[in-house]
Every structure is written in C-alpha cells, then in structure tokens.
Amino acid sequence: MSTTTTEFPSPSYGGWLSKTEAWLDSRGKGAWIAAMVLGFIFFWPVGLALLAYMIWSKRMFKKSCRNRHAFRSNHWNGGLHQSTGNSAFDAYKADTLRRLEEEQRDFQAFLERLREAKDKAEFDQFIDDRSRRAAQPGQDAEAS
Numbered sequence: 808m809s810t811t812t813t814e815f816p817s818p819s820y821g822g823w824l825s826k827t828e829a830w831l832d833s834r835g836k837g838a839w840i841a842a843m844v845l846g847f848i849f850f851w852p853v854g855l856a857l858l859a860y861m862i863w864s865k866r867m868f869k870k871s872c873r874n875r876h877a878f879r880s881n882h883w884n885g886g887l888h889q890s891t892g893n894s895a896f897d898a899y900k901a902d903t904l905r906r907l908e909e910e911q912r913d914f915q916a917f918l919e920r921l922r923e924a925k926d927k928a929e930f931d932q933f934i935d936d937r938s939r940r941a942a943q944p945g946q947d948a949e950a951s
Contacts (some may be wrong), residue, residue: 839857839861842857843858843861844858
C-alpha cells in the first residue's frame, strides 16, 4: 500500500501582494504612481492605501533631489570621458566638453555677481527708505 502525500504550497502571508510589490518595484517609481492613480480612478480607497504605503515605505522619496546630482555626475561623467576609438572625434569631444564646462563656470560666476548686485541694490534701497523715514518725523516736529 503506497501512500502519496500531496504537498500544498504553504500559504505565504500576502503571496500575491508581495509578487505585485516586486513587480512594481522592478518597473520603478512610475509604475507605483500609475498604480496609485488607477487606484484613485477605479476605487479611491485603493489609491489612498497605495499612496499611504508609498509614503510609509519611502517609495515616493527613493530618488530625491539630493541623489539626482550624484546620479547625474556619476552617470554622465562615466560615459563622457570614455574613448570611442576615433581620435579625431575624441579630441573634438574633449575640446567641446572643456569649452562647455568653462562656459558653465563663467555663467555660474555671472549669476552669482547678478545675485550679489541685486542683493546690494535691495539693501541700499532699504537703507535709503529707512533713513528717509527717520528724517521725516524730525522735519514734521520742526514744521509744527
């Protein structure tokens, strides 16, 4: 007499939920946002639950502004300074990149000077207004 035992898969807590979460994670933040929007469209509590989960699990803030600059510099600099094998193009690319970086530094310096000039003009205007207001009550008292 042979007894065969049928093994059933153990019920994992949230099996389909964890698979869905992994599937959305593999597609990125856009998939999470799309799922949330669709949840709001079809049944608002689902969209609200997805929004709460995204905020609670920090999925909304994975790629924040703090990381964008680091990503941009690592991503772009890695590919920009690699040789293509064409020496003429590499020389042109290096010259163009050097020129663009120089222009960017010059433009940043210009913006800084512009901000400083604007700040100085606003401060001078404030001081002038303040000195005029201080001088007015003295003139009013002399006129009386």
